[in-house]
Amino acid sequence: MNRHIGARILRTSAGLLAAGALAGSVLPAHAQDAPDQPRDPRCHTSQLTGSMSPVDAGAGQRYADVSLTNTSDQFCTIYGYGGMQLVDAAGNPLPTNVTRSADPGPALIGLSPGQSAEATLHWSAVPHGDEGDPCQPAPVGLQVIPPDETDPLPVEWTGDVVCGTGAIEETAYH
Numbered sequence: 001m002n003r004h005i006g007a008r009i010l011r012t013s014a015g016l017l018a019a020g021a022l023a024g025s026v027l028p029a030h031a032q033d034a035p036d037q038p039r040d041p042r043c044h045t046s047q048l049t050g051s052m053s054p055v056d057a058g059a060g061q062r063y064a065d066v067s068l069t070n071t072s073d074q075f076c077t078i079y080g081y082g083g084m085q086l087v088d089a090a091g092n093p094l095p096t097n098v099t100r101s102a103d104p105g106p107a108l109i110g111l112s113p114g115q116s117a118e119a120t121l122h123w124s125a126v127p128h129g130d131e132g133d134p135c136q137p138a139p140v141g142l143q144v145i146p147p148d149e150t151d152p153l154p155v156e157w158t159g160d161v162v163c164g165t166g167a168i169e170e171t172a173y174h
Contacts, residue, residue, distance in 0.1 A: 042148055043068070043076035043111060050144045050155040053118075060126035062159055065118040068146055068173065070111035078117050078173045080106040083145035086157065086166055094139055095166035106172040117173040128164045135163035147173060 053065040066084070070076055086094040101122070109117045127135040138161045143152035162168060 041074065041076050043070060043078050043146060045146055045149045045151040045153060047072035047074070047076055048146055048153060050142075050153040052142065052155050052158045055159045057125070060124055062121075062123050062125055064121050064159055066121060066142070066144055066155060066170075067116045067118045068111075068144070068153075069116040070113055073113050075110065075112050078109045078111060078147050080147040081170060081172050082119060082147050083152075084168070084170070085143040085152070086139040086162060086168075087141045087143055088137055089140045091141070094162075095136060096162075097165055097167045099167070099169050101169050101171045104171055104174045107174065109173055119173050120171045122169040123159070123162045123167060124164055125160050126163055128167075131163055131165075134161045136161055136166065 047070055048068045049071050051067050051069070053067070056063040066082070068078065068082075081100050084096065084098055086096045088094055101120075111117060125135075127133050139157040139159070142155040142157050144155050145152045
């Protein structure tokens with residue numbers, strides 16, 4: 001009797017695996033967001049330019065989007081979160097503490113030439129605890145590292161100070 005139950009479980013498992021594979025195969029690549037999905041050709045830093053939207057401000061809270069635009073003549077993909085470092089006018093690093101927001105989470109984004117993907121940033125301009133006023137020097141730039149890359153892109157910072165020792169919440173690129 002145990003052999004029959006074991007065989008039935010194996011057949012059911014095989015059927016579920018086949019159904020799952022078949023269901024996944026009809027999704028376009030940009031809709032699949034599993035970390036093991038192929039990301040080639042991945043967008044490399046040399047294929048991208050960065051920019052920052054005007055800041056949306058209210059009650060000490062700040063929001064802006066950082067955009068990465070495919071400036072190459074090739075299709076490429078972006079998946080996940082980028083890195084960043086606030087810098088002053090001389091290019092020196094300022095305190096930067098980036099945390100990842102889960103909404104929206106990572107998704108595979110396909111970029112044809114000229115297309116962009118954005119990550120939304122959120123920070124506070126209100127001093128925290130014993131921070132002075134201003135809480136730190138206002139950044140003039142942002143060094144943005146695209147997902148899966150190590151080389152940064154310079155981006156003009158359109159915001160003001162980032163309090164909380166440079167605390168910035170960042171979404172995945174969307």
